[in-house]
Amino acid sequence: MIKPTRAPLSLAHDPRLHCDYAQLVRMQAHATSFNLLPNAKIGTPLDGRHTSKLRGRGLNFEELRHYQLGDDIRNLDWKVTLRTGKPHVRGYSEEKDRNVILCVDQRSSMFFASIEVMKSVIAAEVAALIGWRALRESDRVSSFIITDHGIQKGKATRNQGGFLAFLKKLSKSNLTLNARPSNTRVPSFSDLLQQLSRLGSSGNTIFILSDLSDMTETDIDRLHALQRNNDIIPITITDPVEQALPSQLIETQWKVGDGDYQISLDSEKQRQLINQSFSSRAQSRAQNLSRLLSSKKLPLIELTTDGEHIRQFTQCAGGHA
Structure with a gap:
């Protein structure tokens, strides 16, 4: 998120003819x-124009949740799993640059x-x-x-x-x-x-x-x-x-x-x-x-x-x- 920029004073000109x-x-x-x-x-994980709604091994961490059947075991968070005694996985959202x-x-x-x-x-x-x-x-x-x-x-x-x-x-x-x-x-x-x-x-x-x-x-x-x-x-x-x-x-x-x-x-x-x-x-x-x-x-x-x-x-x- 960008911060609002305070605009400098305009020059003396007709804004319909020129823009400063x-x-x-x-x-x-x-x-x-x-x-x-x-x-x-969004079409495929490799064919997006912005933030993908697909969950996978992306750039932005989104959530930590209980493991469900079908989840990729590579996303297991072992520290949380060992601490709680229940398998947890980390969810990500893919950033489409x-x-x-x-x-x-x-x-x-x-x-x-x-x-x-x-x-x-x-x-x-x-x-x-x-x-x-x-x-x-x-x-x-x-x-x-x-x-x-x-x-x-x-x-x-x-x-x-x-x-x-x-x-x-x-x-x-x-x-x-x-x-x-x-x-x-x-x-x-x-x-x-x-x-x-x-x-x-x-x-x-x-x-x-x-x-x-x-x-x-x-x-x-x-x-x-x-x-x-x-x-x-x-x-x-x-x-x-x-x-x-x-x-x-x-x-x-x-x-x-x-x-x-x-x-x-x-x-x-x-x-x-x-x-x-x-x-x-x-x-x-x-x-x-x-x-x-x-x-x-x-x-x-x-x-x-x-x-x-x-x-x-x-x-x-x-x-x-």
Whole structure:
């Protein structure tokens, strides 16, 4: 059990645009209202994701009781047996160690919102929330922060000091985001998956917090490969404008671009064509992610920029806001 951490004073900024260290520390207060893996079930003694209900030669002593027919004689407590004259056995609960990996997208493409809160802020706050919950369950937490300038890998830790150091790095990355385009090559989602594939470990619970705007079909195949030996939980962050452009944009003659190309929205036909493309892409992504998660019956978590992301996440994770 971790002790509540007193959050430092927030910096003078709009919390909808950026999140500072104090903002991420305060997420600890919400870390009791959900489960990290709400649908996880223990299969075999070698195939668990957390504390097993099976009794055996585990790590945690649970009880001392009278011997019953069928008990493993290797668990006999000879001192108590000799002292009482009756056979006693020691019962254990198996500890299923878990490593939670937080992959947080803090690239400039996440510095966007048409309603209330930037996608980059949502990713950072929910990552902090998941990390605080993992620490409460005595799990290890490691991290990858993907920025315009590279991918920062954080060491696994299960202590509060190590996690606070991660939150400082995360807030620093978030506070540097702005609307100016980057002049350097921005790491792609594929680059992140390559690093995850090189971990060489299994049994991890990997949370990916991103809008997945540059996810490719090859990336989906890599996610399926990772899912064989890990729990992959993508948390997608979207904005309504990315689903369908409103008709009012034609009156203002908006220009839409991707950094290299742009188009002027000056007709209803153009708007409908773009919306069809948006809808097709969103539907394809949802179907791919649903297939990815269905093998382990994990939830598909989609968050929006309307400022209700904490409530949305805790509900998707089987909790309450």
